[in-house]
Amino acid sequence: MGRKPKNLVQHHVRRQKLKKILQAPKGMPDILSEDDFYRRKIFRTVENLADYYNFDRIETPILEESQVFLHGTGPTSEIVQKQMFNLRTPGGDHLSLRPEFTPNIIRAYLENGLFNLSKPIKLFTYGPLFRYEQPQRGRFRQFWQYDFEIIGDEDPIYDALIIQLFYNSFLDLKIKDLLIEVNTIGCDNCRPLWHKQLKSYFHSRLKKLCPDCQRRYKTNILRILDCKNENCQPLKENAPKMLDYLCRDCHNHFKTLLEYLEELGLPYAINHTLVRGLDYYTKTVFEIRETTDNLALCGGGRYDYLTEVLGGKHTPAVGAAAGIERLVDVLKKRQPKQDGNYKPKAFLVLIGDLAKKKGLSILEMFRKANIWIAESFGKDSVKSQLRQADRLGAPFALILGQKEAMDDTIILRDMKSGVQEVIALDKITEELKKRFKNGIV
Numbered sequence: 001m002g003r004k005p006k007n008l009v010q011h012h013v014r015r016q017k018l019k020k021i022l023q024a025p026k027g028m029p030d031i032l033s034e035d036d037f038y039r040r041k042i043f044r045t046v047e048n049l050a051d052y053y054n055f056d057r058i059e060t061p062i063l064e065e066s067q068v069f070l071h072g073t074g075p076t077s078e079i080v081q082k083q084m085f086n087l088r089t090p091g092g093d094h095l096s097l098r099p100e101f102t103p104n105i106i107r108a109y110l111e112n113g114l115f116n117l118s119k120p121i122k123l124f125t126y127g128p129l130f131r132y133e134q135p136q137r138g139r140f141r142q143f144w145q146y147d148f149e150i151i152g153d154e155d156p157i158y159d160a161l162i163i164q165l166f167y168n169s170f171l172d173l174k175i176k177d178l179l180i181e182v183n184t185i186g187c188d189n190c191r192p193l194w195h196k197q198l199k200s201y202f203h204s205r206l207k208k209l210c211p212d213c214q215r216r217y218k219t220n221i222l223r224i225l226d227c228k229n230e231n232c233q234p235l236k237e238n239a240p241k242m243l244d245y246l247c248r249d250c251h252n253h254f255k256t257l258l259e260y261l262e263e264l265g266l267p268y269a270i271n272h273t274l275v276r277g278l279d280y281y282t283k284t285v286f287e288i289r290e291t292t293d294n295l296a297l298c299g300g301g302r303y304d305y306l307t308e309v310l311g312g313k314h315t316p317a318v319g320a321a322a323g324i325e326r327l328v329d330v331l332k333k334r335q336p337k338q339d340g341n342y343k344p345k346a347f348l349v350l351i352g353d354l355a356k357k358k359g360l361s362i363l364e365m366f367r368k369a370n371i372w373i374a375e376s377f378g379k380d381s382v383k384s385q386l387r388q389a390d391r392l393g394a395p396f397a398l399i400l401g402q403k404e405a406m407d408d409t410i411i412l413r414d415m416k417s418g419v420q421e422v423i424a425l426d427k428i429t430e431e432l433k434k435r436f437k438n439g440i441v
């Protein structure tokens with residue numbers, strides 16, 4: 001061995017040890033394996049639906065120029081007023097962590113010239129979003145959504161397609177107690193008249209409204225309608241309904257959408273107070289709820305003016321997003337994890353150094369044969385390895401000791417009966433396949 005270079009010998013690492021263990025930011029929990037099991041199920045469902053309905057994937061950055069949301073989500077929305085995580089870069093740019101997907105997708109649609117492609121453009125994505133909210137059950141500061149958007153067509157059949165797609169995503173996840181709540185909030189032609197009626201209706205009731213609604217009366221009167229405060233509920237009951245003020249175009253749009261939903265046999269109810277929290281919605285708005293715990297699983301609607309607001313040409317569009325954590329919550333409760341499909345087919349038990357040396361290549365041999373086997377390479381005792389095989393519910397153990405490693409054989413142990421057989425190593429994948437095919441397990 002040559003001498004170590006002087007600077008390496010003398011180099012002394014100065015580690016500053018913290019006195020306490022740090023925590024993740026409030027409302028931003030780590031995602032551990034228990035949740036990941038359900039999340040992957042959700043992602044697989046989403047990917048399958050995207051393939052079937054022909055949506056292309058889009059990934060936008062987690063940070064956007066704040067303007068995207070100030071203009072897109074809208075200055076009077078709760079998100080922009082209270083829930084944005086904003087930062088200033090060393091270069092002086094104002095950026096925000098994305099609180100939703102739609103404005104960024106439209107920004108990307110414009111920036112990348114996707115409007116030149118044949119319309120409508122169908123895009124989907126999933127990923128983390130950030131809102132500064134009071135964390136509670138089902139409400140986080142970092143949470144995930146999956147999102148589908150159809151850009152460039154005003155036909156209500158696309159509103160129905162988006163609703164159908166989200167409804168099917170829940171059905172595919174075996175959530176069946178669902179209700180679609182749907183409403184229309186009109187367009188720039190008819191909504192001002194409804195606004196006027198709402199203003200005069202709530203004017204005489206202003207003092208009875210909660211402080212938030214008193215503010216909403218001035219900034220965005222529609223939001224009074226989806227206030228959750230108990231005291232405001234009776235005041236909303238007789239409020240003027242958009243349905244009574246719709247222009248012909250919006251009326252026909254809503255009527256046709258409902259006909260599509262009827263045709264599909266989807267369970268829906270018109271909710272006159274559903275307006276959704278964002279400034280950009282026009283015509284259709286909807287939410288899908290699971291009815292056992294009355295949780296809103298997804299929400300969306302039509303946003304025909306957003307592309308113009310963000311600097312493009314008039315481009316009607318419709319989309320929606322579903323919250324992944326809420327879905328995980330629902331799935332966890334209803335579908336406990338011991339799912340037969342997630343058991344390894346066999347468990348590899350290695351005894352001694354020689355066997356251990358062969359362990360990785362045996363694992364690779366099974367991967368190539370498309371047979372899922374589990375292992376615990378670090379454990380030495382046979383007992384603890386077999387105990388783990390049992391805990392994972394593997395129907396077989398594959399035991400490799402010194403003798404088998406030398407003979408190129410392996411012991412196949414039936415975990416239930418304890419019966420063991422010696423099999424040639426190069427025949428073992430075939431043998432296992434045969435046993436599964438013959439329904440022995």
Ligand code: AMP
Nearest residue numbers: 138139140143296297298299322323326
């Ligand atoms: P929104 O983007 O507010 O329309 O919400 C659509 C869906 O995302 C909701 O129905 C929830 O499932 C989910 N969601 C919204 N905000 C949060 C949050 N802070 N934490 C967890 N899930 C959320």
